[in-house]
Amino acid sequence: MYFEMGGSVFMNTKECIEGRRSIRKFTSQAVSEDVLKQIVTTASFAPSWKNTQVTRYIAVTDESVKNKIAEDIAPMWIGNTKIIQGTPVLLVVSMITGRSGFERDGSFSTSKGTHFQSFDAGIATEALCLAAYEQGLGTVIMGIFDEKKVAEAVSLPEGQEVAALIAIGYPDESPEAPKRKTAEDLLTFI
Ligand SMILES: Cc1cc2nc3c(=O)[nH]c(=O)nc-3n(C[C@H](O)[C@H](O)[C@H](O)COP(=O)(O)O)c2cc1C
Numbered sequence: 001m002y003f004e005m006g007g008s009v010f011m012n013t014k015e016c017i018e019g020r021r022s023i024r025k026f027t028s029q030a031v032s033e034d035v036l037k038q039i040v041t042t043a044s045f046a047p048s049w050k051n052t053q054v055t056r057y058i059a060v061t062d063e064s065v066k067n068k069i070a071e072d073i074a075p076m077w078i079g080n081t082k083i084i085q086g087t088p089v090l091l092v093v094s095m096i097t098g099r100s101g102f103e104r105d106g107s108f109s110t111s112k113g114t115h116f117q118s119f120d121a122g123i124a125t126e127a128l129c130l131a132a133y134e135q136g137l138g139t140v141i142m143g144i145f146d147e148k149k150v151a152e153a154v155s156l157p158e159g160q161e162v163a164a165l166i167a168i169g170y171p172d173e174s175p176e177a178p179k180r181k182t183a184e185d186l187l188t189f190i
Helices: 013-019 033-043 063-073 078-086 115-134 147-153
Strands: 002-005 008-011 055-060 089-096 138-142 160-169
Touching: 008 013, 013 115, 033 055, 033 115, 055 063, 055 115, 063 078, 063 147, 078 138, 078 160, 089 115, 115 138, 115 160, 147 160
Parallel strands: none
Antiparallel strands: 002 008, 055 089, 089 160, 138 160
16 A cells, blocks of 8 residues: 655555566666665664674766776676666665674674675665665666676775675666565475
């Protein structure tokens, strides 16, 4: 059920989760810094390992930086090049390394090693995509990119690693949901 309050449209959690789609075509409408801040604020409420909150975002609107990242990806997959060239904002999602899943002395807390920093970034990223969707924005998470070149292009601070890219803008398409597995496929009871 959608409802309006104070000029904003709200939806319930189920609709938000099920209705979000990966959007790969955007209008030329800019996304304001204020809206980006609101979305990041909502995403900051995502859970994280011992509340370490290691996920960071760099919003790239500079066309030359965006195009450099897009062109560097071309040999890997031209699809992402086109998405990045057409998005008003490219979010570089990064994570501060060595904290989530680590003890204070730098040793791993569990047998899963570095796993939990990416796990945290993934949770935060989905929260961000849902918050964006509620604001009428479209997003697509991108995992195919040249990690080293992206870090260079945005001068990623020391001690951080690129987790993913997200294109974000006002949608210029409304794709159908790709087929989902059923609960029977996904869930086992013992
Ligand atoms: C970790 C991850 C990496 C992804 N990488 C890409 C990508 O490089 N390019 C792309 O177009 N979509 C990418 N996607 C989007 C998926 O293809 C998409 O989520 C999936 O097909 C389901 O569609 P939906 O998001 O509309 O439900 C990625 C999604 C995730 C979670």
